[in-house]
Amino acid sequence: MEEMATGAYRSPTYYELSAPPGLDWRPYRPKSYADYRREWDRRGREGDPGGFPLHLDIDPTNRCNLACVMCPRTVYLREGRSEWAPGGLGDMDFALYEGLILGSAPLGLKSVKLNFLGEPLLHPRIADMVRLASGSGLWVMLNTNAQLLTRDMSRELLEAGLTDVFFSFDSPYPEEYERIRRGADYNRTLSNIRGFMEEKERLGKKAVQTRASMVLPLGGTEDTLKAKADYMALFRGMGVAEIGFGLPTEVGLDYSTLPGPDSFLCPDLFRRVFVFHDGVAGPCCGDWERRLVVGDAAAQELAEIWHSAAYRSLRAAHLGGRHKEVPACRACSVPYLSGLEA
Numbered sequence: 375m376e377e378m379a380t381g382a383y384r385s386p387t388y389y390e391l392s393a394p395p396g397l398d399w400r401p402y403r404p405k406s407y408a409d410y411r412r413e414w415d416r417r418g419r420e421g422d423p424g425g426f427p428l429h430l431d432i433d434p435t436n437r438c439n440l441a442c443v444m445c446p447r448t449v450y451l452r453e454g455r456s457e458w459a460p461g462g463l464g465d466m467d468f469a470l471y472e473g474l475i476l477g478s479a480p481l482g483l484k485s486v487k488l489n490f491l492g493e494p495l496l497h498p499r500i501a502d503m504v505r506l507a508s509g510s511g512l513w514v515m516l517n518t519n520a521q522l523l524t525r526d527m528s529r530e531l532l533e534a535g536l537t538d539v540f541f542s543f544d545s546p547y548p549e550e551y552e553r554i555r556r557g558a559d560y561n562r563t564l565s566n567i568r569g570f571m572e573e574k575e576r577l578g579k580k581a582v583q584t585r586a587s588m589v590l591p592l593g594g595t596e597d598t599l600k601a602k603a604d605y606m607a608l609f610r611g612m613g614v615a616e617i618g619f620g621l622p623t624e625v626g627l628d629y630s631t632l633p634g635p636d637s638f639l640c641p642d643l644f645r646r647v648f649v650f651h652d653g654v655a656g657p658c659c660g661d662w663e664r665r666l667v668v669g670d671a672a673a674q675e676l677a678e679i680w681h682s683a684a685y686r687s688l689r690a691a692h693l694g695g696r697h698k699e700v701p702a703c704r705a706c707s708v709p710y711l712s713g714l715e716a
């Protein structure tokens with residue numbers, strides 16, 4: 375993770391306030407972790423895909439227990455669209471997951487994040503997924519809305535080897551939170567997160583990274599500044615290390631209608647692959663609608679996908695300053711948001 379002088383991390387669509395010394399998990403990680411993050415930054419900066427992806431984003435399920443207002447799933451379900459889930463709702467087959475992890479870990483994969491479109495804790499074997507990846511020597515990350523993060527689930531995940539957990543929690547205020555995160559209960563969610571932090575402490579898992587993040591409205595107002603300060607106080611008070619603020623993406627908006635950069639090198643094309651629950655593989659978090667499919671992990675090795683003609687041509691367009699020739703990239707929010715301040 376690239377540390378800037380301000381103690382914050384900035385990606386095109388997101389910035390994060392790093393942990394203060396008392397909550398910092400980095401000193402408890404081996405040097406190989408810092409080497410991996412340096413390589414992560416280098417690949418994105420230099421546009422070098424290396425021989426194999428560093429990271430896999432896997433969707434254990436495309437089901438979710440909430441219907442958050444800003445989520446593409448919510449919009450697609452409301453509009454009856456199916457391109458994001460052509461086979462309907464479902465969970466990843468464990469054998470597919472096992473093949474991906476066991477086949478990739480020896481080839482240079484360093485980390486896996488268990489989340490894309492759905493809520494990962496809904497997968498009945500989520501703890502086994504964490505255990506397998508951790509036992510294969512990978513850093514194992516997970517985003518969750520924390521609705522199902524009971525004390526038992528927290529303990530099981532931590533004991534299975536979860537290394538990074540990111541809580542999606544969109545407002546420090548109960549009414550606003552429940553308006554955005556439809557179906558969620560503010561107090562129960564906070565109590566679950568508190569329980570996770572206590573289990574982490576009890577088990578002595580000092581190297582585990584925790585982060586709470588919220589999506590901000592574009593353009594800061596005094597209300598936004600106050601919400602950010604209240605949010606920080608809430609989660610830092612619970613011992614959560616990192617505080618993240620994301621920029622919103624409006625589903626369905628063609629961002630090429632807004633002023634954006636003429637050329638854009640999308641860093642994720644050179645370091646990670648996204649695998650939907652059914653095995654279909656895409657290059658980025660911006661393509662929920664599967665317009666940029668680069669392979670199928672149910673039928674191909676990951677190395678083959680990484681060097682596929684589809685992936686190479688996408689990278690070539692970005693490296694050649696022609697990202698706008700790719701319709702999905704031209705309309706994508708990421709190049710546009712990369713020029714804004716969070």
Ligand code: SF4
Nearest residue numbers: 640658660702703706
């Ligand atoms: S759609 Fe294109 S520009 Fe957007 S995140 Fe994906 S690769 Fe990057």
